[in-house]
Amino acid sequence: xKIFYAVQATGNGxxxxxxxxxxxxxQYGEVDVFLSGSNxxxxxxxxxxxxxxxxxxxxxxxxxxxIQKTWKDMKLLNAMKLARQLPVEQYDVIINDFxxxxxxxxxxxxxxxxxFGHQASFQSSLTPRPxxxxxxxxxxxxxxxxxxxxxxxxxxAYDDFIFPPVIKQEIQDAEVVDxxxxxxxxxxxxxxxxVHFFKKLKxxxxxxxxxxxxxxxxENNIHYFPIDNQSFNKSLISCHGLITGGGFETPAEALYLNxxxxxxxxxxxxxxxxxxxxxxxxxxxVLTEPGKYFDLEIINWLNQxxxxxxxxxxxxxxxxxxxxxxxxxxxxxxxxxxxxxxN
Numbered sequence: 001x002k003i004f005y006a007v008q009a010t011g012n013g014x015x016x017x018x019x020x021x022x023x024x025x026x027q028y029g030e031v032d033v034f035l036s037g038s039n040x041x042x043x044x045x046x047x048x049x050x051x052x053x054x055x056x057x058x059x060x061x062x063x064x065x066x067i068q069k070t071w072k073d074m075k076l077l078n079a080m081k082l083a084r085q086l087p088v089e090q091y092d093v094i095i096n097d098f099x100x101x102x103x104x105x106x107x108x109x110x111x112x113x114x115x116f117g118h119q120a121s122f123q124s125s126l127t128p129r130p131x132x133x134x135x136x137x138x139x140x141x142x143x144x145x146x147x148x149x150x151x152x153x154x155x156x157a158y159d160d161f162i163f164p165p166v167i168k169q170e171i172q173d174a175e176v177v178d179x180x181x182x183x184x185x186x187x188x189x190x191x192x193x194x195v196h197f198f199k200k201l202k203x204x205x206x207x208x209x210x211x212x213x214x215x216x217x218x219e220n221n222i223h224y225f226p227i228d229n230q231s232f233n234k235s236l237i238s239c240h241g242l243i244t245g246g247g248f249e250t251p252a253e254a255l256y257l258n259x260x261x262x263x264x265x266x267x268x269x270x271x272x273x274x275x276x277x278x279x280x281x282x283x284x285x286v287l288t289e290p291g292k293y294f295d296l297e298i299i300n301w302l303n304q305x306x307x308x309x310x311x312x313x314x315x316x317x318x319x320x321x322x323x324x325x326x327x328x329x330x331x332x333x334x335x336x337x338x339x340x341x342x343n
Contacts, residue, residue, distance in 0.1 A: 121152025137270025
């Protein structure tokens with residue numbers, strides 16, 4: 001069986017999930033990866049056969065989505081050209097982790113695909129949204145990578161096609177400890193936006209992961225790290241709490257490890273606003289932004305005593321069984337349709 005796996009690289013979570021899935025996918029056949037986007041900070045140990053700069057998100061300096069720059073950097077004509085060139089018709093199964101060029105290629109060539117990932121969960125109206133829905137955001141979530149079938153991942157089973165998050169094996173196998181430090185991963189915020197708040201809290205140690213850091217170093221109570229999977233996992237497994245954005249994979253790992261969690265979703269990023277709504281339902285401490293009293297907000301968060309729910313890891317074997325059963329049924333339906341047309 002030939003499998004085409006389109007992976008969105010606008011963030012580290014998609015790549016981490018793909019790496020975890022790869023050994024299971026390879027049990028079904030030969031896997032070719034299409035990597036699209038350029039925001040990830042991780043090395044990509046995947047069998048990449050096709051690559052594109054895709055459509056990548058740009059952020060302002062202090063926690064916002066830069067819509068104007070994101071739109072300016074979009075190369076839509078190049079994307080459509082690549083969509084026509086992608087040989088999706090040569091594959092038995094197309095798995096799409098929220099990648100628009102592959103979705104366009106499948107539409108042009110009338111090839112069914114299966115969207116598999118967190119964004120697929122938003123096909124359900126039962127998946128949490130913020131109080132004020134964003135029409136454009138809803139359209140992007142539903143139509144950006146439109147597929148024939150959907151298998152979603154989320155913090156909870158909001159619908160019958162939504163399953164638990166894919167948790168890295170290193171996280172699942174970890175011996176969890178609490179060494180007292182606070183792990184910080186807020187890639188949409190540059191250092192100068194927040195450093196003065198952390199410096200005020202001299203009695204706390206922060207391990208802060210930033211895209212601009214090249215080598216680890218320490219200044220007083222702040223230990224700075226480059227974004228590296230192994231170092232981050234080690235910090236998360238041994239932290240007292242995590243301050244991060246409104247993404248999916250990193251909060252899911254923190255909840256799996258039963259760590260204290262503060263989420264600060266990126267401004268104007270609708271998917272992150274939706275994730276924040278879901279996290280709020282789980283009693284996670286959510287901030288719309290780190291305001292001028294952010295240091296006091298951190299103390300308030302650390303003093304909270306309510307228990308957070310511990311989520312479960314995805315049973316990848318069973319989830320992929322459902323995915324490939326969908327693909328098989330679709331293939332049989334296509335054969336029936338072809339026979340009917342030929343008669």
